[in-house]
Amino acid sequence: MSEQVHNRLAVVRAERKVSRQSLAEAVGVHYQTIGYIERGQYNPSLDLALKIARYFGLPVEALFSLEPFRPLTDELYGRDQETWRSSR
Amino acid sequence: MAQQQMTSYDRRMHALMNRTEAAPFRRSAARRRAVVCAHIALTAGAVTAWLATVVGESGWGVLVMFGLLIPWCVATGILNGTTRGLLELRPRALDERQRAERDRVRARAQQIMLWLLLAAVVGTGVAGFAGVEAEALVFQVMFCAFVTHWLLPLWVAGLSVRDEPADEFTDEAADALA
Numbered sequence: 001m002s003e004q005v006h007n008r009l010a011v012v013r014a015e016r017k018v019s020r021q022s023l024a025e026a027v028g029v030h031y032q033t034i035g036y037i038e039r040g041q042y043n044p045s046l047d048l049a050l051k052i053a054r055y056f057g058l059p060v061e062a063l064f065s066l067e068p069f070r071p072l073t074d075e076l077y078g079r080d081q082e083t084w085r086s087s088r
Numbered sequence: 089m090a091q092q093q094m095t096s097y098d099r100r101m102h103a104l105m106n107r108t109e110a111a112p113f114r115r116s117a118a119r120r121r122a123v124v125c126a127h128i129a130l131t132a133g134a135v136t137a138w139l140a141t142v143v144g145e146s147g148w149g150v151l152v153m154f155g156l157l158i159p160w161c162v163a164t165g166i167l168n169g170t171t172r173g174l175l176e177l178r179p180r181a182l183d184e185r186q187r188a189e190r191d192r193v194r195a196r197a198q199q200i201m202l203w204l205l206l207a208a209v210v211g212t213g214v215a216g217f218a219g220v221e222a223e224a225l226v227f228q229v230m231f232c233a234f235v236t237h238w239l240l241p242l243w244v245a246g247l248s249v250r251d252e253p254a255d256e257f258t259d260e261a262a263d264a265l266a
Contacts, residue, residue: 029183030172032252041250042185 003043007064010038011072012056027051098181105173114170114249123170124246127163127239130156135235139228164242171245193248197241204240208233 013023013034024031027048036042037052044052044064053060094102113123134156141149168176174190182190208229216222 030186032172033183033185035252036185042188045184048184 003066004040005043005064005066006040006068007037008069008072009034009052009063012058012063013038016056023052023055026055093180098178101173101177102181105168105177107169110166110169113166115251117251120170120246120249123163123166124243127160127167127246128243130160130163131235131239134160135232139231143228167242167246170249171242174245175241189248190245193241193245196248197244200244201237201240204236205233 013020020031020034024034028051029048033042033044037044049060049064053063056063113119134153137149137152137156139149140146141153172186174182174186174193179187212222212225212229215225
């Protein structure tokens with residue numbers, strides 16, 4: 001019954017150069033749980049999602065969404081998926 | 089994990105269950121299956137030896153049982169390390185994902201146990217109809233059911249563990265880049 005929650009955690013973590021272990025310790029979970037969330041194998045509770053968002057200083061919707069995220073490059077440079085596909 | 093509520097015992101157990109010595113055994117699904125199969129075989133061997141001693145009154149059973157005890161303890165430790173203490177740690181030493189996983193494992197084990205108990209009841213009944221003294225089997229069947237009920241969640245948990253991808257940003261790498 002649980003819906004897939006998409007997330008950008010791996011991208012943000014890589015961009016901030018934060019290890020799973022550090023993030024896990026900061027939000028009080030096992031480091032494996034961070035990996036499970038990144039791979040979409042576990043949907044975090046609202047409490048945990050908010051803690052992760054607070055750790056990165058981002059709004060929770062910047063990290064978690066019910067809809068798939070657009071690639072960051074598209075968001076930064078305003079290129080949409082159709083343009084990208086047609087240019088290939 | 090509610091770190092502030094953890095006792096020193098919880099912290100010791102948490103550290104023990106997250107030791108890395110058994111890491112080679114949990115690296116792939118095939119290895120984890122092999123450890124679970126070895127644990128099942130060792131348990132079956134030890135239970136058979138114990139029943140042979142208690143019911144069959146054979147002297148060699150004790151020696152076999154004690155011989156199997158140390159490998160059984162090692163295999164149990166590996167399985168607990170593989171599951172990161174999913175069934176050994178107190179709930180306050182587990183995080184929300186681990187608590188949910190533990191509930192799933194217990195539910196699956198209970199379903200399997202239901203069918204095993206049904207098979208035991210039917211098997212004992214059939215043996216009774218076939219002329220075997222059913223009363224003589226009750227203790228053995230009950231003891232096997234007890235051991236299975238005790239260890240089945242650990243076996244299910246060992247088989248449920250998923251592969252762990254490497255972290256590209258370890259603490260050391262993050263410190264070096266900072």
